[in-house]
Amino acid sequence: MNQLWYRTKAKIVCLLFQGTSEASTARPSPIAKLPQELVESIISYLVYDKSSLLACSMTCYSWYIASVSPLHYSLATDDKPPAFRGAKGHPWPGPLRKSYELGLLPLVKRFQIRLQGSDRSAFTSDQLNSRTLRYFTALTNLQELGIDYLQIPSFMPNIQRYFGHFSPTLRLLALGEPSGSCRQILYFISLFPNLQDLKLQYRFPSDEQESPVDTTLVPLSTPPLRGRLILTCFTRENLVKEMIAFFGGLRFRNMDLFRVKCARLLLDACADTLETLRVYPTDPYGEEFRERKASELK
Amino acid sequence: MLQHLNLSQNKYLRTLEITAESIVAANDTASDFLKTVLSSVASPVPVDVVIIYRSRDLGGRQFCIFCDPGAICLHHQPQLLERLARSHQQQLGMFHEMYNAWDFRLVLCADVPDCMVEHSIAMLEDIAEAAQLPHKPLITSERRTLRTRSTDHNVGWSGRWSIPASAL
Numbered sequence: 001m002n003q004l005w006y007r008t009k010a011k012i013v014c015l016l017f018q019g020t021s022e023a024s025t026a027r028p029s030p031i032a033k034l035p036q037e038l039v040e041s042i043i044s045y046l047v048y049d050k051s052s053l054l055a056c057s058m059t060c061y062s063w064y065i066a067s068v069s070p071l072h073y074s075l076a077t078d079d080k081p082p083a084f085r086g087a088k089g090h091p092w093p094g095p096l097r098k099s100y101e102l103g104l105l106p107l108v109k110r111f112q113i114r115l116q117g118s119d120r121s122a123f124t125s126d127q128l129n130s131r132t133l134r135y136f137t138a139l140t141n142l143q144e145l146g147i148d149y150l151q152i153p154s155f156m157p158n159i160q161r162y163f164g165h166f167s168p169t170l171r172l173l174a175l176g177e178p179s180g181s182c183r184q185i186l187y188f189i190s191l192f193p194n195l196q197d198l199k200l201q202y203r204f205p206s207d208e209q210e211s212p213v214d215t216t217l218v219p220l221s222t223p224p225l226r227g228r229l230i231l232t233c234f235t236r237e238n239l240v241k242e243m244i245a246f247f248g249g250l251r252f253r254n255m256d257l258f259r260v261k262c263a264r265l266l267l268d269a270c271a272d273t274l275e276t277l278r279v280y281p282t283d284p285y286g287e288e289f290r291e292r293k294a295s296e297l298k
Numbered sequence: 299m300l301q302h303l304n305l306s307q308n309k310y311l312r313t314l315e316i317t318a319e320s321i322v323a324a325n326d327t328a329s330d331f332l333k334t335v336l337s338s339v340a341s342p343v344p345v346d347v348v349i350i351y352r353s354r355d356l357g358g359r360q361f362c363i364f365c366d367p368g369a370i371c372l373h374h375q376p377q378l379l380e381r382l383a384r385s386h387q388q389q390l391g392m393f394h395e396m397y398n399a400w401d402f403r404l405v406l407c408a409d410v411p412d413c414m415v416e417h418s419i420a421m422l423e424d425i426a427e428a429a430q431l432p433h434k435p436l437i438t439s440e441r442r443t444l445r446t447r448s449t450d451h452n453v454g455w456s457g458r459w460s461i462p463a464s465a466l
Contacts, residue, residue, distance in 0.1 A: 049412075256315075263302050271307040278315035278350075279303060281324030281331035 032060040040066045047073075072107040075099060078114040079121050092127060096135040105138040112146040112174075122179075123147050124154035128162055137165050144172040146199075152180030152188050160220075163191050172227070174199035182239040183217045186246060190219030196227035198252075205235045205259050219246045226273070228254040229266070237262040244269050258283055306340045314339070314402075315348045318355045321389050329392040336400045344401040346436075349389075353410040356418045357382055383425050390429035397432045404435040415439045 039062050046052040047070040056067040077092040092113065099105050115121040128136055145166060155162050170192040178185055178200065189195065225243075229252040240262050244250055250269040256278040257263050267274065305311055314335065321328040332347070339345055352358075357379045393404055406426060408418035422437045 264304060267303070267305065268307050271309070273310065274308045275310055276313040276315060277305070277308070277311060278317075279331075279335060280320040281316065281328040282320050283302075 032062060034062065036062055036066070039063055043067050043070070046070075069107055072099070072104050074110040074112070075105075075108045076112040076114055093132045093135055096132070100135040100138050105135065106140050108139055109141060110144040110146075111139055111142055113148060114146070115148040115176075122149040122151045124151045125162065126154070133162065136162070140165065141169055142166050143169055144174070145170055146174035146176070147178075148176035150175055150178045150180075150188075152178060152184045156184065159188060160191060163188070167192055167221075168194065170195060172197040172199075174201075174230075176201050177203060181214060182236055182242055183214045185236075185239055186219055186242050187217045189223065189243075190221050190246070193221035193223055195223035195225060197229070198225060199228075199230040200232075200234055201230070202233040202235075205233045205261065222247050224251065226251045226253060228252065228256065230256040231258070231260045231266075233259045235261045237265065240265055240269070303335055303338070305335065305338045308339075309341060311339060311341045311345060312343070313346045313348055315350060317350045317352070318386060318389065319352060321349070322355075322385065328389070329395075332392070333396060333399070336396065336402065339400075344403055346403050346405050347393075348405040348407050350407050350409045351386075351418065351422065353414050353418075355382070355386070356408065356410065356414065356421050358410060358414050358418075379421070383421060383428070386425045387428045390425065390431060390435075393429075393431055404431065404433070406435050406437045408437075408439040410439065 043053070043056060043063070043066040046056065046067070050071070053067045053071045057064045057071060075095055076090060077095050078090050079092065096105070099108065113123055115123065152159070171194060173189065173192060173195055175185075178188075180188070185200075189198065225247065229250075234257075240250075244265075250266065251273045252266075252270045253273050254276040255266065255270065255274060257266065258280045260266065267277075316328075316332065324331060336345075336347075390404075396402070406422045408415060408422060410418045419437060419439055426435050426437060
């Protein structure tokens with residue numbers, strides 16, 4: 001972090017004084033004398049305002065230290081063509097490499113791999129060669145991980161080698177259209193023993209038959225999973241059953257369910273813990289309610 | 299539906315959330331849906347029924363050429379805002395009947411980016427007042443930015459959703 005600060009400082013000096021001797025004679029700003037806790041309190045009001053954070057990080061060392069962490073909280077890569085994002089895209093592994101070279105990856109708490117789902121796009125072990133795996137393993141403090149089109153089978157059987165370093169810190173896992181058997185997905189979830197929130201989203205409900213259970217794969221841990229569960233177009237009832245069996249029940253406090261075939265199973269499994277439920281009147285699995293008059297139900 | 303979303307076992311349920319967008323999408327069936335869900339609630343204390351309003355439910359729009367990049371645009375015709383307000387006000391009408399049958403607290407929650415909070419709260423207050431409900435709903439907001447917004451507001455509209463994992 002210090003190395004980066006000195007580079008930033010040099011840039012500030014260069015920008016402000018354009019190489020004149022004023023740089024050496026300028027008086028330090030009184031703002032630099034503020035206690036660090038006050039600076040952090042001020043910065044905390046700006047954590048959602050990236051441009052202000054950037055400006056703060058350019059003022060002085062103490063402000064830089066306070067703002068650098070929220071500034072680099074989130075990192076994302078995608079496969080969108082440039083037209084989607086104006087001037088440039090964020091193709092894998094570009095943002096990861098850049099942050100790695102600047103030594104910023106330990107500051108990243110949320111990492112997202114966003115893919116569009118075209119024929120060629122999927123997150124497989126091919127994306128993690130020796131070099132990119134080095135960048136990936138530098139994400140040492142990650143708390144939230146989101147991956148679209150994760151092909152779990154491509155990482156087997158050494159999946160721990162790729163994702164194991166997230167185990168101590170990861171709290172939230174969001175998977176968009178993950179592929180793999182129920183047991184493989186369960187195994188992947190169990191890589192993270194401190195996981196609280198889980199999000200599994202599919203584009204459409206699937207009626208595909210589940211592949212036979214691979215009994216050789218035994219989950220590695222029992223994550224607490226006491227936070228939020230978000231399921232969309234989810235028809236993999238076996239996965240829920242396996243989670244209940246292996247994790248000794250479910251304890252989510254908050255659920256968001258849309259087009260979930262096994263909603264009842266989930267609601268009953270979290271009977272003693274569920275505090276907040278988000279529902280959708282457009283949920284097609286609730287069609288039967290139209291057949292009954294609400295007055296009969298009062 | 300009673301089988302699908304039966305909440306009779308969930309004794310600790312305190313909040314039932316529903317998006318304004320899905321109420322619009324469900325049209326006149328939203329009322330029956332909510333009544334059915336509420337009828338299954340067995341929580342010993344009254345639940346909060348929270349209606350989530352996203353930025354576009356309240357007239358916000360992105361990518362306006364007049365606004366700063368990243369800001370939500372409110373450069374709309376006043377007629378559009380009025381139409382939206384009227385529509386939400388009609389939606390709230392369905393709670394008149396429900397108040398007679400169930401004990402719950404209605405909460406209107408603006409789930410919008412920071413730059414829209416003030417406008418959203420004012421709009422929701424107007425909507426709530428115009429709806430003339432027997433009990434005044436609680437109006438609140440969630441702190442959001444473009445960077446942290448989830449994309450699940452798309453859910454319920456059509457099959458062509460974009461569901462990136464970014465919706466953390």
